[in-house]
Amino acid sequence: MAGRSGRTVRDLRRGNRTAVLQKLYFEGPLSRFELGPATGLSSGSVSNVVADLVADGLVEEAGSVDSDGGRPRTLLRIAPHSGQMIGVDVGETRIRVELFDLTLTELARAERPLTPKGYDVEVIAGHIRDGIAEVLGDERAAPKRLLGVGVGVPGIVEHTPDRGAVVHGQTIGWDAVPLEQLLRSASRLPDEIPYFIDNGAKTLGQAEMWFGAGRGARNAVVVLFGSGVGACLVTPEVEHGRAVEWGHLTVRVRGRRCRCGAPGCLEAYAGAESLLARWREEGGRPPEGTDEETRLTAMLAAAHPPEGTAPDPVALAVLEETAEYVGAGLSDLINLFRPERIIVGGWAGLQLGSRFLPAVRRHAATYALRHPADRVTIDLGRLGPDAVTVGAAILPLADFFAAGGRRPEPVPEDPVPAWRAALRERTP
Incomplete structure (x- = not known):
């Protein structure tokens, strides 16, 4: 009643x-x-x-x-073993799938590498389905205790009543992709197991706010640097975070062409893909036949070699310019949202790391208004490269808590009459 x-x-x-x-x-x-x-x-x-x-x-x-x-x-x-969740990170270089217990201790993982042009929708969906099957085949898996599957993806995620989660990933060529339908169409999971699909920057933000550098903050921005750039805004009004397409903020009129097709986006200067392209265009020599993570490592080594070795002036100049673009981009977040903390994550952000951060802080303070800039800290995330996957697994966990720890019920073959559903709601 x-x-x-x-x-x-x-x-x-x-x-x-x-x-x-x-x-x-x-x-x-x-x-x-x-x-x-x-x-x-x-x-x-x-x-x-x-x-x-x-x-x-x-x-x-x-x-x-x-x-x-x-x-x-x-x-x-x-009780750690009373439930399990799966987190999936659809990244730029690989698909990572991890199985966790209720306290987010990793039980199993599977990875599938991606080619530079590996964003074919069917390929991605197949990698995710195969990865889920692989981790659920681990001896520590308990499929009957599975609470749900969380998936972090690049792009804007629209939740629709008829097609589930639909992904608009302009930078990877996805136009209204019904990813949830694709995953369910050939999935061996029961229909009652929910999928939670959201932007990868948001899942990164969720993880850092629950367990990492954002814990205890009421107002924070978590930024993700990979091939591209994204951000998650967390405020008292949006406590679970909201993904913002920060990478497509215009930082230079008539500037470099971004992957999204527009000129002058921050991503065209700060993302790992564009950073490496600028190094190559200026005469740098990224190692051929390697992935972006390896090439970025080589660029950092060239710019900051061991003592006694001269740095590569081109690599150093590109990194210094990138620090200014990132600082200017962060200044917009500072002026707009006045966060207590800005947390830098993503595989490229973590690689650039503490050596890169002082210059970013200096430029952010230069471009931002003094009052909000004096009240914000800018630091690296604490959860490492698995943060997106952990954050994805948090999505079904948060839903489980919101339901009072009630598990998903099997979907009935025949719909429950409205009068019976109403009676259930009135039952103590």
Whole structure:
């Protein structure tokens, strides 16, 4: 039955389960006594919720601590093996698929390399399906405990009622690709297992905000540098983050042609693909027959060789110019959103690393307004090259928590009558 707020008893129970699960996940182990003040629930509600979660196998005991003058208090934690998630990173050089337990400990992984022109939709979908099958074949996999599959992709993701997630990836030649339909069409996963498909910069941002350099910040921007450039904005109003096409901000009128087709985009100067192209155009010699990651490593080594060896002046000049473009691009994010933190991630961002960051900070301060620039920090992400995959796996995990730890139910062959669904909602 719905109360004055419009919430049913089931809604209240789900909210209470969500509150306890999230506190134990981020701050546990905790005792029942500690969960009350932490969640705002009464001791009776905490006891009831914990009993339900223990019965469901989601929460387990984790030792005890002494209390002041009373019996030791039992500590509780999330049961790591009570659920599993799959995270997929559709990157520029490879497809990475990882299987995680409920505490995001990696259980298995599969990788499929991509050729420079490997963004054929059917090829990508096939790599993802094969990777999912491979990790679920691992001895530690428990397919019946799978909560969902998260996928991070380049481009804009539109969630439609009839075709599921549709990807608009202009830089990779994807025009309204119904990726969710393609994955389901030949998938061996049950229909009730959900797919969560979103922009790769957003999944990177999700991971860094939950577990990395963004933890504790209320207002942050997480930027991704790979072949291209992207960003995720996190504010109190958009707590799960919103992908922004920062790489296609115009930084130079009538400038270099970007992969998207427009002139002067930031990505045409700051992405790894364009950075290497500019080095080559100016007389540099990237190693032939290697992938972008290897060529960028060679460029950095040429610009910053061991002591006693002269640097490659062309590589050094291109990197210095790139630092200014990146700093100018960050200044726009600073002026527009006034974040507490800017976090730099992605494989190219991590390779450019701490040697590159001082110049970026200096240029960002030069181009930004002084007041917001004085209040922002710019640092590297902490989660390494797997951050997009971890963030993708967080998508089904966050949905699982929002549902109060309830697993996806099998899809009935016949639709449930409306009257029966209404009765279910009114059942405590």
